[in-house]
Amino acid sequence: xxxxxxxxxxxxxxxxxxxxxxxxxxxxxxxxxxxxxxxxxxxxxxxxxxxxxxxxxxxxxxxxxxxxxxxxxxxxxxxxxxxxxxxxxxxxxxxxxxxxxxxxxxxxxxxxxxxxxxxxxxxxxxxxxxxxxxxxxxxxxxxxxxxxxxxxx
Numbered sequence: 001x002x003x004x005x006x007x008x009x010x011x012x013x014x015x016x017x018x019x020x021x022x023x024x025x026x027x028x029x030x031x032x033x034x035x036x037x038x039x040x041x042x043x044x045x046x047x048x049x050x051x052x053x054x055x056x057x058x059x060x061x062x063x064x065x066x067x068x069x070x071x072x073x074x075x076x077x078x079x080x081x082x083x084x085x086x087x088x089x090x091x092x093x094x095x096x097x098x099x100x101x102x103x104x105x106x107x108x109x110x111x112x113x114x115x116x117x118x119x120x121x122x123x124x125x126x127x128x129x130x131x132x133x134x135x136x137x138x139x140x141x142x143x144x145x146x147x148x149x150x151x152x153x
Contacts, residue, residue: 003037005030016058034071038078040063041087051087060091069105076109087111098104 006029007016021116044050062068079087089111 042082
């Protein structure tokens with residue numbers, strides 16, 4: 001799945017922004033509407049039996065906490081109206097985007113989820129989650145995601 005293209009940051013070690021600037025000048029970061037993402041996920045669940053959605057976005061979260069939280073809330077609401085059964089989401093994120101407010105909402109949303117970082121190590125992300133008070137929620141959600149499905153497709 002893809003909910004956005006590109007990245008808003010200009011990290012010295014990363015080629016994503018430079019690549020998007022070369023291929024789509026002036027459009028380094030673009031978001032798909034939340035309703036479109038939710039519609040696609042519901043279709044895939046209903047028609048193809050998918051319950052795991054792995055987002056390939058370069059950075060799923062947004063740079064401003066209020067914008068990121070609003071997008072998470074909108075996605076949770078849209079998916080709550082559309083999804084027929086439990087599902088899991090996996091996203092990539094910058095370690096500095098796992099902040100307490102958005103993080104707490106992410107881990108209490110109606111999905112089983114996991115996030116990982118391409119920008120830094122898993123240890124850095126775990127430290128950031130711990131500082132934000134998210135480690136217990138992460139472990140709980142991760143153990144839920146590891147449970148075998150009730151039925152196999």
